[in-house]
Amino acid sequence: MKRNIAVIFGGRSSEHEVSCMSAANIISWIDKSRWNIIPIGITKEGRWLNTEKLESIRDGSWVDSKVTAELSPDASRKSVIMTEPSGEVTDVPVDVIFPALHGKYGEDGTIQGLFEIADIPYVGCGVLSSAVCMDKFYTKLIVDSIAGEAGVRQAEYVGIREYEARDMDAVVRKVEERLSYPVFIKPSRSGSSCGVTKALDRFQLMEGIERALEYDSKVLVEEFILGHEVECAVFGGGFQKPVASGVGEILAAAEFYDYDAKYNNPNSVTVTDPVLPGNATEVIRRAAVRIFNALDCYGLARVDFFVKESGEVIFNEINTLPGFTAISMYPKLWEAAGVPPTELVERLIDNAFERYKETER
Ligand SMILES: Nc1ncnc2c1ncn2[C@@H]1O[C@H](COP(=O)(O)OP(=O)(O)O)[C@@H](O)[C@H]1O
Ligand SMILES: [Mg+2]
Structure with missing residues (x-):
């Protein structure tokens, strides 16, 4: 008998599009003779939708799906609750989850926490290591x-929190005491190079910190390697x-x-x-x-x-x-x-x- 695997993709992170590409490949590689695949796309707004066709993940049209698919946190159900536009609700049992998500709310332990609560096996790292x-x-x-x-070893670095960046002169001093240009600036919690810049001078350093702060309240300035x-x-x-x-x-x-x-x-x-x-x-x-x-x-x-x-x-x-x-x-x-x-x-x-x-x- 075939078992059910939910593949979750998209999500509210800056790596939404990358996740869709990953999911399409993962779905194409899963053995259909062994698994019923339940693709669940999370829109950028955070809506959970069911999508039937692999093509719709590749071309992005899955966001127009009218069927919602929400993972129930109820450990006794272990299911995805599907709701049709007609209002008809079905509980689809889930044996295992493959999170094909990257970045915030997908790779950071938050959704893994939901899987733990729901008591469903899932691929990859647990809550602590993900976070x-x-x-x-x-x-x-x-x-x-x-x-x-x-x-x-690791690159030498200076960590900066948002409140410190209010006094940019002090931040610049802190960085320049420890590192020489060029430096790399990155949000602490991001991915796919979103918000990552290289700074050749003080001006670019300040610009880079502001940019990284758009992605996260913690920023790293690193020695250029x-x-x-x-x-x-x-x-x-x-x-x-x-x-x-x-x-x-x-x-x-x-x-x-x-x-x-x-x-x-x-x-x-x-x-x-x-x-x-x-x-x-x-x-x-x-x-x-x-x-x-x-x-x-x-x-x-x-x-x-x-x-x-x-x-x-x-x-x-x-x-x-x-x-x-x-x-x-x-x-x-x-x-x-x-x-x-x-x-x-x-x-x-x-x-x-x-x-x-x-x-x-
Ligand atoms: N300290 C560094 N020295 C030189 N290049 C760096 C450094 N840190 C990051 N980079 C460059 O920036 C890219 C993105 O940075 P990375 O730390 O991998 O963040 P992300 O999680 O966004 O992939 C790297 O793939 C690399 O090309
Ligand atoms: Mg990287």
């Missing part, structure tokens, strides 16, 4: 405690010892890997198994698993680093629901390691059930 990994500021604090033993930009995929957790894929490199067709370079510029290329200085590849693969464990990750995460020409490896950030778009590294890296996307998706779903069994204790 910590979403917050670059907090991630730094945790990774600092293991960076040495993991054999990597010149090097290869590389990513490593981790899978596992629970009964399965986490394993790292090979390493992939991003060759951004812009000054850095901004939103446009990521999703709109066909000249941005990703390569698997790049030639990296020294033994960087092995350092990265080991560090990726250590960081995954330190942040209490489960199921999947993509761990991103920089590698300097000297061979030095610098941890940049971790993504607990990495992209599954056509250009995304997570599925690409596993494919390069011999795990095709259809199998990867199946393994992730199995893994969701394993965690559920663990939490029954």
Whole structure:
């Protein structure tokens, strides 16, 4: 008998469109002979809609769906409540959830909390690790405690809170005491490079902080790292010892890997198994698993680093629901390691059930 899997996508984050692209791929990779797929799109306003056709996710017309599909928090129901325009209501049972969401309210532990309340198994990291990994500021604090033993370091940084930015002169002094230009400025909780800028001088620093504050009330100003930009995929957790894929490199067709370079510029290329200085590849693969464990990750995460020409490896950030778009590294890296996307998706779903069994204790 086929079981029901809900794939949730869209959402109220700045990565709404990216999530739709990820969901369309994930749905196309799920084995239809084993699973009934219930696609649930969350609009930018936060409405939960059911959509029948994969095409409607690709072309964006799903937002016109007239059928609402709301996950019930009622643990005794374990279902999605579908409401037709006629007012007819049906309870559709859900066996497992694949959140194909990125960023705020999708990757930050909030929706994972709803899944826990609803008592339904779900793919990926739990509440704590999702919340910590979403917050670059907090991630730094945790990774600092293991960076040495993991054999990597992090970029030097200054953290700024919104109230501090009211006295911009003091903020500039604080940054300039610790870092020299150029610097990178980023919202603590964002993604897909939204709100990330590079500043060459004081003026651009102030502009960049204002811009990052549009995305989050916490902002990081970081040392600029010149090097290869590389990513490593981790899978596992629970009964399965986490394993790292090979390493992939991003060759951004812009000054850095901004939103446009990521999703709109066909000249941005990703390569698997790049030639990296020294033994960087092995350092990265080991560090990726250590960081995954330190942040209490489960199921999947993509761990991103920089590698300097000297061979030095610098941890940049971790993504607990990495992209599954056509250009995304997570599925690409596993494919390069011999795990095709259809199998990867199946393994992730199995893994969701394993965690559920663990939490029954
Ligand atoms: N400290 C840094 N030095 C150099 N480039 C950086 C630095 N931090 C970020 N970048 C560039 O900005 C991009 C986006 O920053 P990142 O920290 O990965 O945030 P996001 O969560 O939005 O992906 C990176 O992919 C990289 O190209
Ligand atoms: Mg990134």
